[in-house]
Amino acid sequence: MSRRRAYTVSRALRWAIETSGRYGRQHLTPRRRSLHRSSRHAVNNAHGHYSYTGVSVVLTQEGLLGRLPVGVGVEVLCLDRDWGWFESGVGLVSGGSGAGPENVAYVMYTSGSTGRPKGVVVQHGGLANRILWAQSEYRLGEHDVVLQKTPYSFDVSVWELFWPLAVGARLAILPPEEHRDPERVAAAIDRYGVTTVHFVPSMLDQFVRAVPGGCPTLTRVLASGETLAGSTVREFQHRFRAELHNLYGPTEASIDVTSWPCPPGADPSAPVPIGRPIANMRVLILDEWWEPVPVGVAGEVFLGGVGLARGYWGRHTGVSVVLTQEGLLGRLPVGVGVEVLCLDRDWGWFESGVGLVSGGSGAGPENVAYVMYTSGSTGRPKGVVIQHGGLANFAHELRWTPKDPVGRVALNASIAFDQSLDTLLALCHGWEIVIVPESVRLAPADFLGWLARNPVDVLETTPSQLEPLLRQGLAKLPEPPSTMLVSGEAIDSALWKQLYELTDMTIWNSYGPTECTIDTTVARIGDSPQPNIGRPIANMRVLILDEWWEPVPVGVAGEVFLGGVGLARGYWGRQ
Structure with a gap:
């Protein structure tokens, strides 16, 4: 979807979820797929994303039509022109879409370290887990207001949109490009009585320095997307009464996988921890042999749990069975739909001959x-x-x-x-x-x-x-x-x-x-x-x-x- 930030976006995404259970690259009906893109990124990247996703439906607005490389066979719906079509309920299924935890919720594109767009496939189970964890941790109520200011091409926008609407809180949407101006963000916080807002650490640093204080309604700030500096934490806590939480999560997970409540009085020269795993997630620091490293020793971050992405769109591993041992179960990032057999627990299953084909598997030299x-x-x-x-x-x-x-x-x-x-x-x-x-x-x-x-x-x-x-x-x-x-x-x-x-x-x-x-x-x-x-x-x-x-x-x-x-x-x- 290519659309400038407006209240219609949340309604359009609700339409996408209720018609198919997913947005981004997804099937809206057996013949429809739609693409979620922000207007700023659409011009340079839309053509590349279309080639990877095979979209057949694009949600946009009339002012952007000339800037989108829409190909033959792609249906275009303009939110400012065809809104009556959405309000008519076309495509909505009575009782919901029928999507389950293993179905795709959205596909978010990231170039990572390669510079080549990759569509990360996130499932409903992971997204629901992230929203339910946030609600359990931060307790939004009917008087809370969440400011939606992150461009829709970044996964933080997903919780900004769906978390408040899922629990009965209110959603305030910042106009396009105003998220780059700290003073306008502060004005919006005061104007709408915002209680919860997200910043990337570099923008939070600018916000703290540009806004001397105030924002009395603000109760919590969530920071993620970059390394949070201890000096930024100190300045924020000196000027604002709100809580500050540091979150971490790669695009290859359902938004965030760890959280850390920044305590007052911490050493500003010390690194700010990424914290502990959120509910139903597991984070391990392993060495090159996939063994846990001692505290204080550098290693690679391995993720597991319900919030792990299914994979990259179009790059399926085809793994449906994992053979392991019981002692290693907690260290394996096994996704939804993958059967796990433990050699030290399920050996009787192997000895029974289940799955063996008389005369061999039929595999040839090219298999x-x-x-x-x-x-x-x-x-x-x-x-x-x-x-x-x-x-x-x-x-x-x-x-x-x-x-x-x-x-x-x-x-x-x-x-x-x-x-x-x-x-x-x-x-x-x-x-x-x-x-x-x-x-x-x-x-x-x-x-x-x-x-x-x-x-x-x-x-x-x-x-x-x-x-x-x-x-x-x-x-x-x-x-x-x-x-x-x-x-x-x-x-x-x-x-x-x-x-x-x-x-x-x-x-x-x-x-x-x-x-x-x-x-x-x-x-x-x-x-x-x-x-x-x-x-x-x-x-x-x-x-x-x-x-x-x-x-x-x-x-x-x-x-x-x-x-x-x-x-x-x-x-x-x-x-």
């Missing part, structure tokens, strides 16, 4: 075998799609697996990395898998003690893990591994020389990016005193090319190009 996530050089997770054909080809190429006799192989790699599949495929050849406990992987002395108690024939490891193991006597164990697989990192000359001299072991160096099926090349270290990645495995091709895509001479640096059955199909959702 997806797994999606392995990697951040690569971007720091942003990307799902690499590997096909059955590539996985089957690799299984036949396990150089270290003799047909007879079978033995024991250590599962040392995390299942978040594709090297774990190298080990798991040994099951296809009748080998026994021995799982290395996570508690010993990072401590060389503990790892050696474990290997002494649990001797294995094959150990897969990385150069950085192997080096300290060798220093502490791996090769001198009573029953050392007869075969070692080294991968995941480059082997330097010193380590290569040391491995080359271990003639009692068969040691392989393998190479392969995540964008292929586990490994692409393999080299037996005992065959060469010089580090190398070896030759391609069967049905794979590896080329070293220059900037003009021409093969380089031996010894000249170039870029690695891969081809063959083991090459990944691509990144999930990036067709």
Whole structure:
């Protein structure tokens, strides 16, 4: 919807919700979809959003018609021209739309860190949870007035519009662009008797400095969207009697996921906390191995709960079942409609054979075998799609697996990395898998003690893990591994020389990016005193090319190009 801020907007959004249960990119009837956009952003972004959403209905006003790139087949309804159509009740369903918690409430567009618009799909359950939490926390009443001043292209506008109307409070709508002028905002607060208002921290800082005080009706200010400075909190509390709350939430959630009531007298030089999770939400700070970090240690924010967005519009993961353990349930951001099976709780379900198809699944070489996530050089997770054909080809190429006799192989790699599949495929050849406990992987002395108690024939490891193991006597164990697989990192000359001299072991160096099926090349270290990645495995091709895509001479640096059955199909959702 492209519309300048006016009272008709709230009525138009009510129409969208009651006809279909959603706004943004949504089906209004089986043939209708509409787009919610603010007028300021419509000119530059509307065409791009139309291409992603496939909208068939646009809500706007006559003055903006010439500025919107409306295509063929798109129905346009002008709120200032066709208002009688809305008031007639066309499209409204007696008893409501029938939408449930899992249905889409709205799609909010964000460019995030990529600069490319992405439609975040938020469900009714998450939106209802956010509004009900806010009402439980702040207790709006019939005498409260909420000032709606956020542009509709930002998700804060959603609670500004629906929260007061849902609980019987009043809604005051600020005219377009006046939200940029602190004095006009203050005047509107006094004029309408506003009790609740939202500011982004940078605008709150301007408001505090421009308005010396007053606004006696104001009882609470909610700040979100940016980092709130302690100095702004101090100045606000010095000039106003209202409460100040700091909220945090990415667009990929139902508006906010944490809240913090800013207490008086806090140190203005200290960071303002983002607070604790709101009702039915879970927030975790995890390290690169998805383990909780100690207090005070930096990590990544992981969200879970009913307020987590379904995903990006048109970028569905297709995940309908999650396999996990009971102890990890609270740490997984499992969305609505996803079935969860716990391996340590529901094992009887697996042993019953439910879901197994007689004669196999019918999957062919081109079907997806797994999606392995990697951040690569971007720091942003990307799902690499590997096909059955590539996985089957690799299984036949396990150089270290003799047909007879079978033995024991250590599962040392995390299942978040594709090297774990190298080990798991040994099951296809009748080998026994021995799982290395996570508690010993990072401590060389503990790892050696474990290997002494649990001797294995094959150990897969990385150069950085192997080096300290060798220093502490791996090769001198009573029953050392007869075969070692080294991968995941480059082997330097010193380590290569040391491995080359271990003639009692068969040691392989393998190479392969995540964008292929586990490994692409393999080299037996005992065959060469010089580090190398070896030759391609069967049905794979590896080329070293220059900037003009021409093969380089031996010894000249170039870029690695891969081809063959083991090459990944691509990144999930990036067709």
